[in-house]
Amino acid sequence: MDFILKAKKLSKNYYSKKVLKDIDIEVPRGKILGLLGPNGSGKTTFIKIVAGLIRPSSGEILIDGQKPGVYTKSIVSYLPDVNFLFKWMRIKDAMSFFKDFYPDFDIEKARRLLEFMELTEDKRITTLSKGMVEKLHLTLVLSRKAKLYILDEPLGGIDPVAREKIIDAIVDNLNEESSMIISTHLVKDIERLFDEVAFISKGEIVLRGNAEELRVEKHKSIEEIFREVFQ
Numbered sequence: 001m002d003f004i005l006k007a008k009k010l011s012k013n014y015y016s017k018k019v020l021k022d023i024d025i026e027v028p029r030g031k032i033l034g035l036l037g038p039n040g041s042g043k044t045t046f047i048k049i050v051a052g053l054i055r056p057s058s059g060e061i062l063i064d065g066q067k068p069g070v071y072t073k074s075i076v077s078y079l080p081d082v083n084f085l086f087k088w089m090r091i092k093d094a095m096s097f098f099k100d101f102y103p104d105f106d107i108e109k110a111r112r113l114l115e116f117m118e119l120t121e122d123k124r125i126t127t128l129s130k131g132m133v134e135k136l137h138l139t140l141v142l143s144r145k146a147k148l149y150i151l152d153e154p155l156g157g158i159d160p161v162a163r164e165k166i167i168d169a170i171v172d173n174l175n176e177e178s179s180m181i182i183s184t185h186l187v188k189d190i191e192r193l194f195d196e197v198a199f200i201s202k203g204e205i206v207l208r209g210n211a212e213e214l215r216v217e218k219h220k221s222i223e224e225i226f227r228e229v230f231q
């Protein structure tokens with residue numbers, strides 16, 4: 001099988017604290033991986049390594065066959081779990097910012113997604129609700145033509161009805177060659193997106209596999225498996 005991401009024995013320490021311990025994760029090309037774990041389990045740390053923001057302490061990670069660096073940053077579209085937009089911006093400024101910064105940013109796609117999210121370009125960032133800011137972030141990140149999208153806790157502030165619609169939009173907007181990692185502890189609504197899942201607990205992968213095979217094997221939904229693993 002062809003993999004967009006391969007991590008082997010990946011570890012990260014903050015001083016003497018081991019935050020990731022010998023993580024093995026593989027993401028097949030064209031597939032969506034759910035990285036599932038409770039607060040503080042190491043999801044954001046792993047995602048930051050993939051985004052090239054922090055370095056692992058040991059182990060290996062290859063993205064499209066290369067170590068995190070200039071090339072991998074150009075093919076990875078990263079949705080952080082914090083607001084990355086400036087307060088002075090209107091939505092149209094955020095769009096221009098992305099267009100200038102990322103050559104693969106598709107402004108027409110962004111406009112279509114923005115309309116779908118029921119946001120208008122002249123709105124000021126400071127007047128947006130938390131859910132609206134999340135929708136804008138997703139619009140920007142999904143409008144890049146990336147090989148790998150990494151979404152850290154998307155949809156948390158978005159109401160359940162809008163969440164369903166956005167999940168459909170994520171599926172519709174992902175082309176066949178692109179892959180995605182979604183980190184979350186809100187498994188219920190999102191689980192239908194996952195092809196593969198990896199459960200992370202205290203920095204260790206405790207279970208991973210194909211989502212459908214796990215459902216069949218355990219006669220449980222991924223959410224039920226999540227509750228079982230982390231109760």
Ligand SMILES: Nc1ncnc2c1ncn2[C@@H]1O[C@H](COP(=O)(O)OP(=O)(O)OP(=O)(O)O)[C@@H](O)[C@H]1O
Nearest residue numbers: 014017019037038039040041042043044045046185
């Ligand atoms: N810069 C840092 N310095 C020291 N410890 C850190 C640092 N960043 C994260 N940690 C610790 O690493 C552990 C994993 O944190 P991380 O943010 O990766 O978890 P998470 O699974 O994303 O959690 P959440 O779901 O709450 O966002 C936590 O114990 C956290 O306190």
